[in-house]
Amino acid sequence: METSCSIPASAQVVVVGGGIVGCSVAYHLTKLGFSDVVLLEQKAVAGGTTWHAAGMVGRLRTSNSLTKINQYSAELYAGLEAETGHATGWKQVGSLVLASNEERMTQLYRTAAMAEYLGVQADLISAKEAGEKWPLIKTDDLLGAVWLPGDGKVIPKETAMALAIGAQQNGAKICENVEAHEILHRNGRAAGVKTNQGLIEAEYVVLACGMWSRQLGLTCGVSIPLAPVEHHYVVSNPIEGAFDELPCGRDPDATIYFRGEDNTVLLGAFQKYTKPWLQDPIPSDFSFDLLKADWKKYRDPLRAGEFRIPKLKDAGYSKFVNGPESFTPDNQFLLGETPELQGLFVAAGFNSAGIACAGGAGKYLAEWMKEGEPTMDLWAVDIRRFGRWANNRTYLRDRITEVLGLHYQMAWPNREMETGRNIRMTPIHDQLKESGACFGSKAGWERPNWFAHLPSKPENQYSFGKQNWFGNHAREHLATRESVALFDQSSFAKLQLKGKDACALMQHVCGNNMDVAPGKAVYTGMFNKRGGFESDFTAVRIAEDEYYIVTASAQAVHDASWISRNTPQGMQVSLTDVTFGTGVLSVMGPEARRFLQPLTDTDLSEESFAFATCKEISIGMSTVRALRLSYMGELGWELHVGMDQMSALYSVLMDHSKTHPIQLAGHYAINSLRLEKGFRAWGHELSPDDNPLEAGLRFAIDWHKTSPFIGQDALMKSKSSQPRKRLAIFTLNDPDIFLWGGEIIYRNGQVVGYTTSGSFGHSIGGGIAMGYVRRKDGVDRAFVLGGDYALKVGNQMIPASAHLKALVN
Template sequence: MAELPKKAKVVIVGGGVIGCSIAYHLTKIGWDDVVLLERKQLTSGTTWHAAGLVGQLRPSINMTKLAKYTGELYRGLEAETGQATGYRQCGSISMATNAERFEELKRSASMAKVFDLPVHVVTPQEIKELAQIVNVDDVVGGIHIPSDGYANAVDITQALAKGARTGGAKIFENTKVTKIRHNGERVTGVDTEHGSIDADYVVICGGMWTRDLAASIGVAAPLHACEHYYVLFEGVEGIDNTLPVLRDYDYCGYYKYDAGKLLVGAFEPNARPWGMDGISEDFCFDEIAGSFEHFEPLLMDAMRRVPALEKAGIQKFFCGPESFTPDVRYHLGESAELKGCFVAAGLNSIGLQSAGGVGKVMADWIRDGIPPADLWTVDIRRNMPFQINRKYLRERVTESLGLLYATHYPFKQYETARGVRRSAIHDRLVAAGACHGEAFGWERPNWYGAPGSTPKYEYSYGRQNWFEANAEECKAVREAVGLFDQSSFAKFRLEGRDACAVLNRVCANDVDVAPGKLIYTQWLNDKGGIEADLTVTRLSQTAYLIVTGAETETKDFNWLSRHIPEGSHAILTNVSSAMGVISIMGPNARALLQSICPNDLSHEAFPFATSQEIELGYAIVRASRITYVGELGWELYIPTEFMTGVYDEIVAAGAAFGLKHCGYHALNALRMEKAYRHWGHDITDEDTPLEAGLGFAVKMDKTGGFIGREALVKQKEEGLKQKLVQFLLKSPEPMLYHNEPIWQGDRIAGYIRSGMYAHTLGASCGLGYVTAADDGVVGPIGADDYEIEIAGVRYPVTASLKPLYDPSNARIKI
């Protein structure tokens, strides 16, 4: 073999379709000092046995954009490289056998209009005309995507590898990486069986080996292999290469023409994890034994869907490993633990149809140091350290494989690997009727059932079974007082004589304030995009408490720690587990707390946006007067060991004030009525505070400036290309969730970022950005100028730049 170079700008570990795509795209941006190392041969892990589907419609806007780009790339790859790819654009059909599934497909078809992906809603008869082999007796409808297709995964990978080599990349097979080197802060290179390579960047694309390789250097990349099955039938009457790819979601199956045969695969709801005891050192182009008994029920369903299979012969029963993640979303981007260490793995059996887009965004991300678009849903920094726990992964992936084809109901909860992280008052909330959901490992009360009931979700795209309970919780917060357990908040302390200077450079707002003052602020990137949305409380001249969302605990800690200049006297500590949080919100909040607290809680003594230590029960707790529901209220930060005692005191006194336990669904509904933003949905690293209507939280003229200031100054001068608007449906019946197109006349002006039924306002409410018709500056927002499309139907809305509930903030400052 050729001699390994001693130095490279980028070393890619793993020669599957993902690794080769990243190498290809790095050369496309002009980086030719790229080395790809493969332990055996290209594609020999899982790529070689990929079924080859190339679908474009994903559950979110940006993921669909990546898949759409992949399809476009594959269409021209053979002509560019001269390497056959086996790509064929035959279209695809997704079928629904019940109204709920059909609703999901129609909503997806509406979403696809936002970025010009043609998706047609079709009848059973039209499905039969497009695919005559299909039995449509139980089908109620479906969608047809003409630009979908399939390809040969090995050929695609070889074409990408050839393109990468043409661009200057070097690819070495049979070269196992034995160690990733680092200095404790960033990667420095790799060791292999044939020598070492110094590198500025290392990209781990190791498929099912990624978890262990990443863990060896302290990087959390949770994934686990599962058995994945398909069968090749020969002698199937009525098929040819014009047959669209078929997806029968309700029976977990997919069908693809394959060189004169029909490939039938499945994503079953109860998967079988594989490789729990490690993966053989010589694993290469290997199959695994699998279980025909496990797959047989799915095979029987397939024969009912395609009756011609009953007379066909089985040429091949195949089982191979595929890696799956806890939330069925990929892992992309730079790790939180080590600078220069990037990961692209955990593709959840959709690697081929994702590889083009993944390669493109990863190349840009490595070059620029920040993601090229809002990729938070797949950002590796969303992961918590506990998620690489092997027991957790084994249990969760039995469910996550099947979620690919499950109905993606709003508010759908994971059923496996539950009870990982619990509040100190978890059992008390269960006794109070809590129906807990799972978020980032936390058990969080989403809603409360009636006394004596066993609250359990009954999923639907319409009003779910907790709708009325949610209405009562919202009413209690608006008219009396509600109790929320928000212990899942991420909580950090920054301490030291330079803490103020460090934090003020990172925060867009001014945090050089008196101790006891609480500041709402954003952290921005150099483009002015919002990296974090949080509160900062000054505890003393040298100490701050930073409170952010549970979802962004790893990311936000990483962002701040990487922006502490070398030599600064500022120590950052994650204290999330040290404190629970109980929020008391509503017009009776003061009266309730004052009845059990000797401190003066009057508006004069305890103004809005301030924080004090107060006595509650036997504890000293930090009370912060802030709200995410638009009412008078306090967040109580309680040392964990005091949580149960303080909770009991509050509940014992609460009956006299109309206290009601409230969950996260009520919190979401109430914040939507007030148009409070949620990071990751309404505001992202692509959106600026000016576009999001958060200019009040930006201090442009503060001493020393802040990260992103120059971008905001320029944007202010040029005018806004988009504005975040609150929408309220004029009809009380339809339900808004997210990704619904916003129409202004005959054009799509944007899409809904988040939606929820607003009980106080009497209809579904949504937040979404609107753009100008000519891609220019956004003008005035007319209250009646817009419609929102839901499952193919447009509904009139009221639009507003100001909150539709209490726009003057009178209720929070009483």
Template sequence: MTQLAPLPSVPTSAEVVVIGGGIIGVSTLYHLAKKGVSSAVLVERKTIASGTTWHAAGIVGQLRESAGQTELSRYTTRLFTELEVETGQATGYKQNGTLHVALSDLRQEQLRRNHDHAGRMGIESHLLSPDQVLEKYPHLQIDDVLGGFFVPSNGQVNPLDVTQAMAKGARARGAQVLEHTAATRILTRNGRVCGVETDRGVIATEKVLLAGGMWTSRFAAAHGVTVPLHATEHFYIVTEPLEGLSRNIPGLIVAEERLYTKEDAGKLLIGGFEAQGKAWGREGIPASFEFDELPFDMDHVSPMLERAFARFPFLETTGIHTFFNGPESFTPDGRPYLGPAPEMPGLWIAAGMNSNGILNGGGFGLTMAAWMTDGMPTRAVGAMLAARAHPFQMNRAYNAERAEESIGFHYGLQWPGRQITSARGIRRVPLHDKLLAEGAVMAERIGWEIPMYFDASGKGWSDRPSLGWQDWSPFVAAESKAAAEAAVLIDQSMYGKIIVQGPDAVRALNHVSGAEMDVAVGISVYTQFLNEKGGIEADVTVTRLQPEQFLVVTGHPSQIRDQALIRAHANPDWRFEIFDATSAYGLLTIHGPKSRAILQAISSDDLSNTAFPFGAAREIDLGHARVWAIRRSFLGELGYELLMPTEFSAHVYEAMMAVGKPQGLRLAGMFALGACRLEKAFRHFGHDIGEEDTPYETGLGFAVKLDKPDFVGKATLARQKAEQGAATHHRTVAILVEGATAEAGPYLMHNEPIWRDGEIVGHVTSGGWGWRLGAMVGLASLHREAGVSKAWIEEGGFTAQIAGTQYPIRVQLQPFHDPEGRIMRG
């Protein structure tokens, strides 16, 4: 009988404890050890990589939606090439490239845009004709293939081997890997992490990373922490050995058929991400799970296999060696959860990889190690922050239902009309039914049903995929025109409303804000919350309601995140409290030249510009209700944000519509708001501004008051202003594409390179058609080592590369709509 080696003893303390031995947990341990954290410990319930990691396909790509994420993926590919040399442990990594093919004009345009993005990021890529596709991938049926996109520096790796290599590298630097050691509880003292209880003893620590893969959600929920994810079944087949199959054949992705392939020791692995998957583990993951497979559901997978047999004719005469089904965890929005858990200081999350754990493995491990030791991630990961999760997303039924759809977010056609269909109708604004009755066409955002545009016909979303002119464009045009000529009413009740109150409320807000918060009661301030590098963590308005009470209005994705940020930077001795008032208040906004007259008709208060100027906040009569009115407009028109207790929303809405409709007031959705804000060059947090952008670089320096007492990021911003002044190395600008039309484009979207004098000098951060201007407009970030000065911009000569073609653009610091802001302040 084989004698098992005794398990190493559990240490009594550690600087960091990592829970979970998959690729992400082991990579973080490895990078912690590289940073000199010698007492880092990883605990794994069974053996490392035995959950999801071991059966991953292992395809490694680099291009992501942002420059920061792309850099992290590029780091992963570099790491995989170095690990084997460093540790002597084979990883199976090879750079055989990835090949994407297009079966439609829309997908072909997306591939051309990806090629442009790759060029901006310095990643070699090639657009291929159908014949060139066949040359790269001889086994493919190409009768309906329009073209391809090939990235030679991408590749594939053996997931189990690369995880073992990282573990070996971590151990060599003093870190410990404790297999067959289950974490049973995270211990806290005064709400902060103080240790991890395992089934073999307690480890005292102040820092814990929870990287438990598909186990994470339930383990976190047991501690009051929300990490929304759920396991689904993931299927693939592996053929018998194929004669003539090159070991260097690239990985293949046919997104429209939801298929992928990779070479596997002379065989071909063929898998896919179906549009509607199967949730697994609804009652929890079995305690015995280790390197387990799930039953192969042939009925469920048959449509995918039929597409595969048609796409790869050789399958008709080739045997299938393996029919595989294994669990992988997916999140409600298809993005991972990374960073500090807002509910428990000292706990970090890295989970919900959505089948991208291997290609994210190196970069995410690097990021989490830096975050846990230096206090900041290596690159911005704002779209993946753990703090974006909302408490309702702890619901298990919600996560299971959504995971069955989110497995399909990977593939298929991505376009603005692609809508989520699962777990709908969860969160509704107070006027939900009234808006539907007026033809609101809803989209889902973090559970909210949000009106995107209004179509009285009730036809709903179009199923015609397009990256340009949409079937709903005429409705958005009419709503935008009404904002310019009469007035529009938008229900923005889904926005976060946060009350900060107490004797030190002003102190807490001033500490994280660039602007001065110590203003008179009845003043609304536009500001950014900042990080230590001067980067933008939130874009908000703050209104002083009472001497010790402030209202923060933020975007609906930031409802939890912004509260956590205020708390994280506050002195524990400060006396203040934070109350999430999002559900307590409705938020209706009205914009347009007739908005004042409409409100004045149902209010006894003086709403003249003299009595109620731009930026002011007043509690006023409106109909028979009392409403906080704030003079602001994200559309760049004369406008008001109206905040009222939820129960008054219907009454205020009816009163405004009764007097407003005869004057041309109409309902508008978020598409019109987005189009108008682009014309006005208003920055959108998460697209145009983020954690790596400072206010001076983004044209928001007016919202920074360096003469106020110390605040987060002040030293960095003061140094940047002193050294670079107005000509920072990076600068956000407004752009307009010469000669574009709404019907034919070209359409700006995101990441299009900006050229001047034969060099790439920036990229588009957001763009679209501006209906008031009748022009294609957007925002872009320009970079120049000598400084992006006003004079350099005015010299002109800029072009935007859109789907492979360069178009002349106008560039300026001011918005193209009402550049002086007279309309909004009138």
């Protein structure tokens, strides 16, 4: 491959970073017709972290979209040599995942079931069969394994080279030894790159430079929350019986992975905690380099490897690889257009999965750039899921030491991170803690998941069945249904839209009619060009020129970006994130009015304070914005209050509880309550791939409003045809089973979907979940309600009932 060391004065797209991800982006951009693409690599192609990767390519991920990304990568790598003439070293050797305890076996049952639905072959096999596929491993302690025959491996450097050659063959220019120093920008848009060879102007800039991405983002005020950690593997001396085509093996209970490497064994690890690489800034000349071998840190994985593969102990080791790799706070990579600058895209932070993800990530980012929005649901990796709070260096260095280990930690459905905590807290955090709150973290916010009865400890004891908080959860759930409960929902994201064109803009971006009287609250969706949800939220019209938007905790940056990017030129509006200054205490339950009325001089009667209305009221000495809404399906008010008055409001409510008892309740109860009521949740039932017709949310659209809105054409077209999927509620009669979401749905013995959310419905006395029922020929009411259903829970088929209406009134 010929590379140029001189850069042109301008290009349509500049891709910064010549690792496998940057090369994939350049390759796919040229495939889509971008004719003027320049890739800048500060040293040599693949010299950063790509070259020392283990090269394992697994097809199965945790969602349909992420599995599509990896499936595409595997297919791309398999055919790349024929296209470009450069060998990638692709070998479809398969993958083997081992289980040595019952809980891991349960996880493998869930994995295999989801794989069946996603179209990835995954066979549950015995310990003996696992030993036949990997003859060098010890199997007498194993309970079983999953075999994924479609997985494979590549030589990472050569795969990056093949992609670079393919991009070059399609017209891209590859420039090595060009260091990017700064991202240029004008009027809110990326404008090019300042390099050690001068400036290069560009319409689009893509940062695909791994652990260097964050520091380049800072040059233009863009947050890219990632940081490097140490990742280790060793290569043995030759071992009799080892060969290159041995499968990629994983023993997650021991935190190790292994594969054949010619006639040796490569043994790697994802330890529970690792060490951050504290170098700052990351040096530009770190190319084809490694960090110092750390045999002491690697002692436990080495011992585990020699237990699983006994011949390793006598063989010894020829190589220790300690390579820094970039990780993100949630173990998912960062993809997409940055909210701070238009035209600046990111593909970075691949959490040691860059080789497996790079092919698909490059494809879908290129499509995003061409179409102006994602072409499928990419929310799990969308860079807009993080705010600026997540780019704090101290926070990142703390969090990423734990994230690496998540690869092989048990995939508990409700696992909470242990590091990087207590960075976003409400003024009443300590009071809730004293009352027994067990906190979880969402978008950095500490929020109560459940409350322990002191002196019991508010700590989660994880399992795939009912957990230690089940009784506490029941008490909170039933208090909300039968009496009254108090929730801290301050993690809601909140936006203020003001200006003379505020109403016109809301009509443009929202499907429902937003031209309502001041004081009225409206539930609506925002939709993409395909008619899929970009978000769902409640908006209150405060005045003729002002709206107060309440959206999901992780949606603040995304929703603000979507609204801003879709504001027609010339409209006079301002959009402000007011999340940080506003707390929310919600009083919910059939006794909510009786509890609150003595505390305020505002009439809370049905006649004076109707559902979906908002008023400013006084409670004690606090002035609050009271919204008559409920995500729990009961009478209630959300009390939105300035953070400076939140403690005072809480004190008044709790003092009142001495004579009128109220139950403190957490987000686990919110989840089960909203499932019984059939309320959808963003990121579960709603995504950019789901439209309101499929989700049963026709009412969230005003089909007759005269002002057009984004996605209207696609939705009108969908309205005239039968949907291929439809959201339903599922219940179990077995009171001993807890549903978590991710259970496969069977109708008349055939797989038709998976559950998107799950819990235990204490009002109905059994497990409850939601999920889409799918059929290529279309799904109507009769099809949903006319089948015999079962959910796959672990390795059991549990009979279930399907419903299209809420389970409680």
